Amino acid sequence: MKVPLLDLGAQNRELEAEIRQAIDRVLESHAYVQGPEVAALESEVAALCGVPSAVAMSSGTDAILASLMALGIGPGDEVIVPTFTFFATAGCVARVGAKPVFVDILPDTFNIDPAAVEAAITPRTRAIIPVHLYGQCADMDRLGEIARRLGLIIIEDAAQAIMARFRGASAGSFGRSCALSFYPTKNLSAMGDAGMILTVDEALAEKLKFIRDHGQNPRYYYHFIGGNFRMDGFQGAVLRVKLKRLAAWTAARRVRAARYDRELQGTAVRLPLVDPRCEHVYHQYTLRCERRDALQKHLADAGVGAAIFYPLPLHLQPCFATLGYQEGACPVAERVAKEVLSLPIVPEMTEAQQSHVIETIRKF
Numbered sequence: 001m002k003v004p005l006l007d008l009g010a011q012n013r014e015l016e017a018e019i020r021q022a023i024d025r026v027l028e029s030h031a032y033v034q035g036p037e038v039a040a041l042e043s044e045v046a047a048l049c050g051v052p053s054a055v056a057m058s059s060g061t062d063a064i065l066a067s068l069m070a071l072g073i074g075p076g077d078e079v080i081v082p083t084f085t086f087f088a089t090a091g092c093v094a095r096v097g098a099k100p101v102f103v104d105i106l107p108d109t110f111n112i113d114p115a116a117v118e119a120a121i122t123p124r125t126r127a128i129i130p131v132h133l134y135g136q137c138a139d140m141d142r143l144g145e146i147a148r149r150l151g152l153i154i155i156e157d158a159a160q161a162i163m164a165r166f167r168g169a170s171a172g173s174f175g176r177s178c179a180l181s182f183y184p185t186k187n188l189s190a191m192g193d194a195g196m197i198l199t200v201d202e203a204l205a206e207k208l209k210f211i212r213d214h215g216q217n218p219r220y221y222y223h224f225i226g227g228n229f230r231m232d233g234f235q236g237a238v239l240r241v242k243l244k245r246l247a248a249w250t251a252a253r254r255v256r257a258a259r260y261d262r263e264l265q266g267t268a269v270r271l272p273l274v275d276p277r278c279e280h281v282y283h284q285y286t287l288r289c290e291r292r293d294a295l296q297k298h299l300a301d302a303g304v305g306a307a308i309f310y311p312l313p314l315h316l317q318p319c320f321a322t323l324g325y326q327e328g329a330c331p332v333a334e335r336v337a338k339e340v341l342s343l344p345i346v347p348e349m350t351e352a353q354q355s356h357v358i359e360t361i362r363k364f
């Protein structure tokens with residue numbers, strides 16, 4: 001039996017008629033860039049997440065980049081990021097000329113370690129980018145307290161965590177700005193690249209709307225140096241169709257996670273921990289296993305797609321070598337990177353498929 005990590009075909013088949021109608025609306029309106037579908041999507045995502053403003057972006061990466069630009073972070077500034085995340089979290093910091101300062105993670109939730117954040121603060125620190133990795137919020141109590149005490153900006157990276165909650169409040173409620181991604185593998189996925197910024201700061205939202213369009217207002221008069229960070233009309237229309245299903249899809253991911261939690265007890269793997277303050281949205285269901293590579297091969301031989309997010313922490317990546325980090329600088333992340341494995345968790349996975357994944361792991 002084949003159990004793919006991701007099955008966009010199954011998702012699209014179910015929605016095909018509605019998606020075609022949505023695409024037709026854009027074809028007829030010629031609103032290919034931004035336009036009414038994107039504006040409607042902004043309101044709908046803001047309402048779903050309970051955050052006052054949402055600004056559509058060309059990608060999750062651009063959402064992080066534009067946030068840094070709008071907040072005036074640049075040369076001479078340090079920004080604290082977890083070393084165990086997707087590249088864009090730190091890449092954007094370097095792209096605005098600031099210095100990414102990599103810190104370690106917690107071994108059970110895989111999220112940024114607040115004690116390590118505290119230890120990394122210098123007089124140059126301007127911001128912290130907590131990543132809500134795999135769909136679970138970082139410890140926003142402690143990070144919020146540190147940021148308030150020291151006057152630091154928080155930019156949330158919720159690319160994997162739309163609808164995730166911490167103490168009942170949605171991702172996006174905690175920082176000055178929060179990046180979402182709608183890349184095709186994410187919980188809410190476009191048919192191409194797209195992203196969004198959530199913010200509780202309405203003045204910042206207005207500034208971001210200029211920044212995403214080169215900083216112009218009115219046309220051909222430039223107040224800030226921005227870029228082309230606009231969302232395609234087609235993506236807005238497709239995302240609106242899928243957004244209506246997101247709550248049900250998220251619930252389906254949770255059901256699958258609960259079954260793994262129950263039925264993988266007593267096997268060779270260490271199960272992911274849910275912080276009791278969090279509502280996890282399971283972008284990934286990620287376990288740890290000392291013989292991870294052998295387990296991945298064992299699963300692949302049985303037709304099960306399982307993947308490694310991420311094999312090498314960012315502080316050890318060649319592109320950041322000039323920052324001078326050595327092996328041993330972030331020992332938890334270095335170890336976790338050798339042990340993590342993400343199992344299929346998509347809403348399209350059937351009960352029989354999940355049984356096959358569980359049986360295969362039980363035989364390992």
Ligand SMILES: *Cc1c(COP(=O)(O)O)cnc(C)c1O
Nearest residue numbers: 059060061086088159181182183
């Ligand atoms: C996917 C992702 C991004 C980047 O989003 P794109 O839409 O692919 O540009 C940033 N951070 C994290 C944690 C991600 O998973």
